Amino acid sequence: RAKDEGRDSFQLYQPAMNARSLEHLALESALHRALEREELVLHYQPLIDIARARIVASEALLRWQHPDLGLVAPGDFISLAEETGLIVDIGEWVLRNACLQHRRWREAGHGELRMLVNISARQFRDDNLPRLVAQVMAETSMPTGQLTLELTESMLMEDSSRSIDVLEELRGQGVRLALDDFGTGYSSLAYLKRFPIDELKIDRLFIRDIDRNPDDAAIADAIIKLAHSLGLRVVAEGVETAEQLEILTRHGCNFAQGFYYSRPVPAAQFPLPD
Ligand code: C2E
Numbered sequence: 167r168a169k170d171e172g173r174d175s176f177q178l179y180q181p182a183m184n185a186r187s188l189e190h191l192a193l194e195s196a197l198h199r200a201l202e203r204e205e206l207v208l209h210y211q212p213l214i215d216i217a218r219a220r221i222v223a224s225e226a227l228l229r230w231q232h233p234d235l236g237l238v239a240p241g242d243f244i245s246l247a248e249e250t251g252l253i254v255d256i257g258e259w260v261l262r263n264a265c266l267q268h269r270r271w272r273e274a275g276h277g278e279l280r281m282l283v284n285i286s287a288r289q290f291r292d293d294n295l296p297r298l299v300a301q302v303m304a305e306t307s308m309p310t311g312q313l314t315l316e317l318t319e320s321m322l323m324e325d326s327s328r329s330i331d332v333l334e335e336l337r338g339q340g341v342r343l344a345l346d347d348f349g350t351g352y353s354s355l356a357y358l359k360r361f362p363i364d365e366l367k368i369d370r371l372f373i374r375d376i377d378r379n380p381d382d383a384a385i386a387d388a389i390i391k392l393a394h395s396l397g398l399r400v401v402a403e404g405v406e407t408a409e410q411l412e413i414l415t416r417h418g419c420n421f422a423q424g425f426y427y428s429r430p431v432p433a434a435q436f437p438l439p440d
Pocket residue numbers: 170172211226227228239240241244257260284285286316346347370403404405406423424425426430
């Protein structure tokens with residue numbers, strides 16, 4: 167996806183490269199071994215409650231510490247993991263390790279922090295997901311309301327009546343739900359109220375030029391108003407400047423996440439609140 171092509175991200179799929187190339191196969195088997203060789207790592211990015219100017223949550227973001235390639239961004243291997251089905255095991259690893267990290271932070275006196283975990287389309291399609299989530303929450307004594315799963319519109323739209331059932335089951339287990347990358351999918355806004363979700367994350371595509379482009383500012387304002395009228399809280403993704411934050415504050419956005427505050431960092435460098 168073009169929007170994930172960060173400045174410093176390693177580009178695996180060159181346009182001319184055949185998907186079945188040797189590189190692809192080599193990477194696939196390397197990814198297979200990544201789990202057992204403990205090459206996967208989670209970085210954490212803070213979410214700030216704008217009104218309280220306080221860090222209130224962290225999003226777990228996956229990286230692959232490849233022995234030769236260095237730190238590989240998820241945009242360069244998540245789709246391969248999806249295609250091969252490896253995402254199911256990887257996703258379980260992510261969920262468990264994020265919850266374990268949350269437990270460490272709780273034990274260090276930061277029980278108020280929430281943890282956000284990204285769920286892939288394939289994981290969401292897996293009927294075992296609610297059971298897995300319940301099991302990991304029990305294993306790690308995750309308190310009710312402290313774990314948020316991030317899903318995308320396109321995942322929910324795939325089989326919307328099943329999606330509603332799964333979301334309700336997860337919510338019944340004390341999980342909060344967020345709609346990630348909002349605005350990049352093509353679902354109708356009317357669907358939004360059918361899904362039992364708690365939070366909406368405005369994609370950084372709409373935040374990027376918010377201080378220069380009045381249309382983007384109007385879109386963000388409309389999304390925030392719509393979300394609030396549906397009882398949802400709003401997160402702005404990709405906040406990089408004080409100007410963007412100022413506009414979002416004026417529009418009543420609840421939370422902000424972005425390089426302005428912190429890049430995703432290893433747990434040891436996470437800026438824990440005082
Ligand atoms: P996402 O869930 O929308 O995560 C936000 C992405 O935006 C992250 O990229 C983050 O580093 C980046 N970001 C945050 N603030 C800023 C900013 O101010 N400016 C800019 N330019 N970028 C910012 P990352 O870590 O490369 O992750 C990309 C995507 O990969 C994620 O998008 C998510 O869809 C997926 N992903 C990451 N970790 C996981 C995971 O554990 N499981 C699954 N299924 N997907 C994951």
